[in-house]
Amino acid sequence: MKKLALAIHGGAGTLIKGMMTPEKERSYKDALESALYVGYKLLESGLSAVEVVEACVKELEDSHLFNAGKGSVFTSEGKHEMDASIMNGKTLNAGAVSLVSGIKNPISLARDVMEKSEHVFLAAKGAMQFAEKLKYQLEDENYFHDDLRYQQWQEIRGTDSFKLDHSAKKDSKFGTVGAVACDSLGNLAAATSTGGMTNKQFGRVGDSPMIGAGNYANNKTCAVSCTGSGEYFIKGVVAYDLSCLIEYKGLSLQAAAKEVIQNRLLHIGGDGGLIAVDALGNIAMPFNTEGMYRAC
Numbered sequence: 093m094k095k096l097a098l099a100i101h102g103g104a105g106t107l108i109k110g111m112m113t114p115e116k117e118r119s120y121k122d123a124l125e126s127a128l129y130v131g132y133k134l135l136e137s138g139l140s141a142v143e144v145v146e147a148c149v150k151e152l153e154d155s156h157l158f159n160a161g162k163g164s165v166f167t168s169e170g171k172h173e174m175d176a177s178i179m180n181g182k183t184l185n186a187g188a189v190s191l192v193s194g195i196k197n198p199i200s201l202a203r204d205v206m207e208k209s210e211h212v213f214l215a216a217k218g219a220m221q222f223a224e225k226l227k228y229q230l231e232d233e234n235y236f237h238d239d240l241r242y243q244q245w246q247e248i249r250g251t252d253s254f255k256l257d258h259s260a261k262k263d264s265k266f267g268t269v270g271a272v273a274c275d276s277l278g279n280l281a282a283a284t285s286t287g288g289m290t291n292k293q294f295g296r297v298g299d300s301p302m303i304g305a306g307n308y309a310n311n312k313t314c315a316v317s318c319t320g321s322g323e324y325f326i327k328g329v330v331a332y333d334l335s336c337l338i339e340y341k342g343l344s345l346q347a348a349a350k351e352v353i354q355n356r357l358l359h360i361g362g363d364g365g366l367i368a369v370d371a372l373g374n375i376a377m378p379f380n381t382e383g384m385y386r387a388c
C-alpha cells in the first residue's frame with residue numbers, strides 16, 4: 093500500500109484584520125477539519141483519489157464560508173456563476189464546467205463531464221443542458237446567498253472593478269476551494285471549485301476550470317489545485333508548469349511548487365497559492381498572499 097496523502101484549501105485570502113474573530117476562525121478551522129476528515133476516512137477505506145477529491149470539495153462547496161457552491165461571490169448582475177474542474181492523474185481524464193448557476197455541487201457536474209460525456213469542458217448554457225440531461229436538481233438563488241459576499245459585492249457594484257484590490261479589502265477576495273490526493277494505489281487526482289471573483293462581468297472565466305492553469309493531475313508528477321488571481325494563473329499555466337518542472341527538470345515537489353508561486357507567478361504580477369501532492373505522498377502548500385486556508 094502506498095502512503096496516503098490528502099490536502100485541501102479554502103482560498104488564498106484571509107479575512108481582513110478586525111473581521112476575523114476567534115469564533116469565525118474556529119468556524120473556518122472546523123469546516124476545513126471536517127472536510128479533511130471526510131476525505132481521509134474515504135482514502136483509508138480504499139476509495140480512489142478521484143472519489144476523495146470530489147467528496148472533499150463537495151463538503152467545502154456546502155459550507156457558506158468559502159467562495160464555491162453555497163457562498164459563491166456575486167457577479168456584476170447579482171447572480172452566481174460557478175466554475176469547477178477535476179482531473180484523474182492515472183488516466184489524464186479531465187472534466188470541467190464553467191458559468192453554471194443553480195448547481196449545488198459544480199464539482200460533481202465536472203466529474204460527470206469527465207465520466208459521462210465525450211468532452212472535457214462544457215460552459216454556460218451547454219453545461220446547464222448537460223446537467224438537465226442528467227437530472228440535476230437546481231437550487232434557487234437564495235441557497236447560494238451569503239451576507240458577507242453580498243456586502244463585498246455592494247462595495248464595488250456598478251463599477252468596472254472585479255478585483256477588490258483596494259487596500260483594506262485586498263486579501264478578502266479569494267475563497268476558491270480545492271483538494272488533491274494520493275490514494276492507496278499511488279493514483280493522484282485534483283479538484284477545484286469556485287464562484288470566481290466578485291462583480292465579474294462579460295462571462296469572465298478564471299483559472300479554476302482550466303486544466304493546466306488552476307487544476308492538473310498526472311501520476312508521473314503531481315496533482316495540483318490553485319487559488320488566486322485567476323488571470324495570472326492562466327497566463328502562467330501554473331498547475332501544468334509545476335508538473336513540467338518535476339517532469340522535465342527533475343525538481344522535487346517542494347522545490348517546483350516554491351518556484352512557481354514564489355518566483356514565476358510573482359514575476360508576472362500574480363498572487364495566490366496552491367496545494368500539491370506527488371505519488372510518494374509528499375505535500376506542498378506554498379502561497380504568496382498573507383494567508384491561505386489549508387489543511388493536510
Ligand code: ASP
Binds near residue numbers: 265300
Ligand atoms: N482563482 C479564482 C478565480 O480567478 C479565484 C480564487 O482563487 O478565489 O476565479
